[in-house]
Amino acid sequence: MKISKKTILVTGGAGFIGSHTCKILKKNGYIPIVFDNLSTGYKKSVEKFKLIKGDLSNKRLLKKTISIYKPEAIFHFAALTSLPDSLKYPKKYFKNNVVNSKNLIDIASSLGVNKFVFSSSCAVYGNSPKNPVCLTSKTKPSNNYAKGKLIIEKYLKKNNIKKTLSSVSLRYFNASGADPELEIGDMNFNSKKLIPRIMYSIIKKKKFFINGSNYRTKDGTCIRDFIHVCDLASAHLSALNYLKKNKGAFKFNLGSGKGHSILEIIRVFEKITNLEVKYIFKKRRNGDVPELYTKKKEIKNFVWSPKRSKLFYIINDSWLWYKKNLKKIK
Numbered sequence: 161m162k163i164s165k166k167t168i169l170v171t172g173g174a175g176f177i178g179s180h181t182c183k184i185l186k187k188n189g190y191i192p193i194v195f196d197n198l199s200t201g202y203k204k205s206v207e208k209f210k211l212i213k214g215d216l217s218n219k220r221l222l223k224k225t226i227s228i229y230k231p232e233a234i235f236h237f238a239a240l241t242s243l244p245d246s247l248k249y250p251k252k253y254f255k256n257n258v259v260n261s262k263n264l265i266d267i268a269s270s271l272g273v274n275k276f277v278f279s280s281s282c283a284v285y286g287n288s289p290k291n292p293v294c295l296t297s298k299t300k301p302s303n304n305y306a307k308g309k310l311i312i313e314k315y316l317k318k319n320n321i322k323k324t325l326s327s328v329s330l331r332y333f334n335a336s337g338a339d340p341e342l343e344i345g346d347m348n349f350n351s352k353k354l355i356p357r358i359m360y361s362i363i364k365k366k367k368f369f370i371n372g373s374n375y376r377t378k379d380g381t382c383i384r385d386f387i388h389v390c391d392l393a394s395a396h397l398s399a400l401n402y403l404k405k406n407k408g409a410f411k412f413n414l415g416s417g418k419g420h421s422i423l424e425i426i427r428v429f430e431k432i433t434n435l436e437v438k439y440i441f442k443k444r445r446n447g448d449v450p451e452l453y454t455k456k457k458e459i460k461n462f463v464w465s466p467k468r469s470k471l472f473y474i475i476n477d478s479w480l481w482y483k484k485n486l487k488k489i490k
């Protein structure tokens with residue numbers, strides 16, 4: 161392969177958000193090089209790209225990959241992502257999400273990479289008392305997953321002071337939707353996330369459980385901020401362009417700027433599918449915050465705005481993706 165200045169190393173590129181980002185990178189003239197151990201990612205999602213099958217703990221392979229492809233930037237998606245599992249398996253999460261990320265950052269800066277985009281999470285805010293949350297809101301992670309994200313954000317900041325690596329940490333809100341061309345989408349057909357779970361309940365004609373009906377929100381159910389996966393993907397290009405003009409360690413919130421309650425989401429589902437979502441209320445779940453959403457735009461120079469994050473598009477694209485893959489839904 162011809163090495164170009166426009167090569168981007170995408171760790172975790174075979175995963176849900178990483179694969180959509182690879183597609184957008186290619187559309188914009190970049191060459192994504194995917195580094196993924198395929199633990200939760202899928203070869204099929206990146207069949208059009210160069211895939212290095214490897215684990216982030218393999219420092220030799222990482223060094224070799226960076227030395228060969230000389231990426232202009234690294235987009236670091238690779239991580240374990242289950243919040244409850246991070247409490248069950250703290251060591252596993254620390255090793256994969258913290259130790260491996262620090263190694264990657266050290267290797268990248270020692271080999272001259274100077275731009276790094278990190279997949280952080282709104283989970284760093286924890287049980288935020290004031291919504292919408294903004295970058296000045298207090299961080300208070302309540303699980304090991306979110307603690308790990310914050311450790312890496314701080315490490316990137318420290319690294320920037322010592323060395324030359326500039327970075328953007330993107331604190332995503334809830335990623336959903338699918339590629340509107342339906343080439344790729346969420347390949348985890350057992351996902352425990354809200355939108356897929358509602359979808360499965362419709363497809364399998366089972367009841368959907370809503371955890372908690374008495375939160376102090378407009379209709380008693382939890383409120384979340386959903387962001388279309390394609391808007392998240394395009395934000396990585398914005399982050400890259402931002403790093404071409406700015407040096408430092410930056411962070412941005414990536415949400416739609418609007419909170420939606422679970423009942424509101426169910427109503428949009430019913431409208432799109434013309435099918436009824438049968439639900440029952442259950443007890444509140446430990447650790448669920450009543451509401452979490454962000455401001456639409458906080459940083460003027462960060463050129464990005466969500467284009468497909470209206471609830472209608474998010475649910476419609478997801479629905480079409482799952483309908484296309486109906487046979488895979490057990």
Ligand SMILES: NC(=O)c1ccc[n+]([C@@H]2O[C@H](COP(=O)([O-])OP(=O)(O)OC[C@H]3O[C@@H](n4cnc5c(N)ncnc54)[C@H](O)[C@@H]3O)[C@@H](O)[C@H]2O)c1
Pocket residue numbers: 171172173174175176177178195196197198199200201202214215216217236237238239240241256260279280281282331332333334335336
């Ligand atoms: N999906 C969301 O709503 C959301 C919200 C906030 C933050 N994030 C963050 O975004 C990133 C991507 O999330 P996603 O939803 O696409 O998850 P995903 O599980 O689909 O993707 C993660 C990818 O990383 C790979 N991976 C994991 N550990 C690895 C290792 N040690 N070496 C090599 N590859 C490894 C997996 O195989 C997978 O392809 C993660 O860092 C996640 O924490 C996601």
